[in-house]
Amino acid sequence: MTAAPLSLLSEDKQQLANRLAEGLDAPSLHWLSGYLAGLAALRPIGKAAGNESAPRKAVDAQARLTVLYGSQTGNAKRVAEQLAERATAAGLEVRLLRADAYPLQELKKERLLYAVVSTHSTGNEVEPPDDSRGFFEHLESRRAPRLPELSYAVLALGDTSYPDFCGIGRRLDERLSALGATSLFARGEADVDIETVATPWADNALEQARTLLKLAPGQPSPVPTSGVVTPLHPARQAWSRQHPFHAEVLANQRIVASDSGKDVRHIELSLEGSGLTYQPGDALGVWPTQSPTLVDAVLATLGLDGNREVDFNDERLPLQQWLGQRRELTGLTRPFLIAHAERGDHAALKALLQPDARAELGALLDGTPLLDLLRRYPTAWDADALVAALRPLAPRMYSIASSLKQVENEVHLTVDRLHYRSDGEERWGVASHHLSALDEGDTVPVFIEANDRFRLPAEPSRDIIMIGPGTGVAPFRAFVQERAAAGASGRNWLFFGNPYRRTDFLYQLEWQQALRNGTLSRLDVAFSRDQADKVYVQDRLREQGRELWAWLQQGAHLYVCGDANRMAPDVHATLLDIAVAHGGKSHEDAETWLRSLLDEGRYVRDVY
Known part of the structure; x- marks a missing residue:
């Protein structure tokens, strides 16, 4: 084959590119283009590499801070970006990388690494975010290098309503330490009110980086506690988490x-x-905003006056406003449970907090509303202590x-x-x-x-497979609308499920119209309670396994959205079965194949 002219390349590099593309089919070329684009993302945009008249300045790892993040829903990415912006504004040499873009061969050369990583839960297990799996596999394998010259710090994001709070960040911290790296300061563990922990952690991180990298006199100092700097991305939207529209x-x-x-x-x-x-x-x-009915019920149960003024973190509000607009009142968290058990001296609750009662604790946190706990285990709370103990509303x-x-x-x-x-x-x-x-x-x-990993293929000719039972179908309504408006030529295949067809078929008329006009190529549905034997989306996947395998072999992208506890693990297991049944793979090879789809960004999940 003859490739199109590559005007940015010298003649010898054009010949090399042609030889590389020789004999590759379309899906392979698409994969190669994505791979090369990923490499390009790691390098600054400028004059062509190899142009001796414009050499690129090499940055010594000893003079650089690397900020690495692993993010499932975007929180870790946002915090890492803010840290990188503050470090850049402080005059430090910084590179910001998503975990799956990190050049693993450089780990042994790294000297200063700050990692921000979330804990992702599927089923009963906690896992690294999808974008961090390859990094963790390398780090926890026998191939991982010793790191005696690395200094690092970890900010772990989690949710105290789950028993294994910040488990992935803890794993990362312990593994880096086991490989000989030096922890600069204690691991930060942030609950859903992330900034409470993330801001002081970042302040400390910047001071440490300034010292270690020996920032020259006269260069700007890190912004102190506010974390507000001139953004690296001037076009970033003004409205934000802290300043909503x-x-x-x-x-x-x-x-x-x-x-x-x-x-x-x-x-x-x-x-x-x-x-x-x-x-x-x-x-x-x-x-x-919390329901006034729930706020009143909490106040009545504790015998507190909602008009009582409470001072907390330099803010003074009536207790009723604290509970209605600033505090979580529906779910339980481990820190509040600890405080409630101690304050009321409840032996039964203290027993649940022991290491051997993890399953029972998980069941309590998952299945007991805050109001029910307050009623079942009466405890005297004053207004100030209650506001301090409850988790901020997120x-x-x-x-x-x-x-x-x-x-x-x-x-x-x-x-x-x-x-x-x-x-x-x-x-x-x-x-x-x-x-x-x-x-x-x-x-x-x-x-x-933003959710940068959960994106439509860059090539509009690519097919997509969407698995979204229940409200997990929401982003796929956006996908189909976008592809229709853009005139994408790739096929769109949707798997949807819910209990009953007659009552629970979300957006039924829209999907039927999309099938008629061709913007939706295929629709497979599973209504679990419409027959004696329950049928779920994973059953439909298995029924269509041969065709599904063919689509994936032709380069289709696969998306899953919805329940993380049961649906996502079941779908994952079904995909492995399909690779065995229709791809002739062993279970081990099927695992490797599916992991490669994750790493390539062709199998992405938005599960919760």
Whole structure:
């Protein structure tokens, strides 16, 4: 074959590129282009490499700070970017890398490494984020080098409502130490109110980096505690997690039947005048407000006055406002459970906090609302102590269910209102309950959370396979809209599941119309309760295994969105079975194949 002219390359490099491409089929060429693009992302954009008239300055590892992140939902990426920006503004030489872009052969040369990593949960196991699996496998293998000259620090992100809090960050810290690296200071462990821990950790990290890298006199000092610097990306949007945009509600429509056991809403919000933009795959962060009914119930149970003024962290608010707008009141966390057990001297709760009661603790944290704990284990709390002990309210992230190419200045969400009964009373999820109660004309504070890994293929001719039961279908509505608006030629195959076809078929008319006009190529559905034997999306995957395998062999991208505890592990196991049954692979080879899809970005998950 003869490649197109490569004007940026010298003649000998053009010949090398032609030889490399010789004999490769289209999927292989697509993979190679992505691989080379990944290498390019690690190098600064400038004049062509090899041009001796414009040599590129080499940076000695001893004079550089590397900031590495592993992120499943975007939080670790955001914190790492902020740290890199502050370090750059302080005059340090910095490189910021996602874990799957880190050149593993350079690890033994690294001298100063700051890692920000989240803990991801699927099923009963905690795992590294998908973008960090290869890095962890290398680091924990026999191939990992000794690192006696490396100084490092780890910021671990997690959620104290899960028993293994910050487990992945702890693994990373312990492994680096075991390889001989020197920890500069104690590991940071941040709950969902990330900045409470991340900001002082970053302040310490910057001071240490300044000392170790011997920043020259006269260069700017690190910004102290605020972390506010001139951004590296001047076009970054003004609205943010800390400064949300108040979006007007345009529509709030129930999209399941009135007799459904679910309450799923399609919500449309206006971004008019905000300048906010997003891509399919991104999430919308929503700052919720607690239900006044729940706030009153907590106050009544503890016998506290909601009008009592409380001072905390240089802010003075009535207790009722603290509970309604600033504190988590629905789920339990381990720190609050510890404080409650000690304050009330509850032997039964203390027993659950012992190392041998991890399963029982997990069941309590997962299945007991805060209000029920307060009622079952009466304890005297004063207003100040309660505000200090409760976890700060955090925003909730919702997969965006629309494409800007179709809806312009709007953003759409698919929200399943979490509600159930406990102790004879109704309980609910804070954000889904808040959103579901909004009327047209109301406003809600929001911001965009980018998800760079959950993206459509760069090549519009690529096929995509989307697996999204329940509200996991939300980003795939955005995918189909985007591909239709862009005129993408690749095929789109959707797997959707829910309990009942008649009551729970989300966006049924839209999918049927998409099938008719060709913007959706295939649709396979699984309604688990419509027959005696339950049928789930993984069963449909197995039924279509031969065709699914063919699509993947032809270069299709595979996306999974939804439940992390059961659905995602079951789908993963089914994909392995398909590789064995239709690809003739051993189970070990199937694991390697599926891991390669993850590493290439052709198998991506947005699970929660």
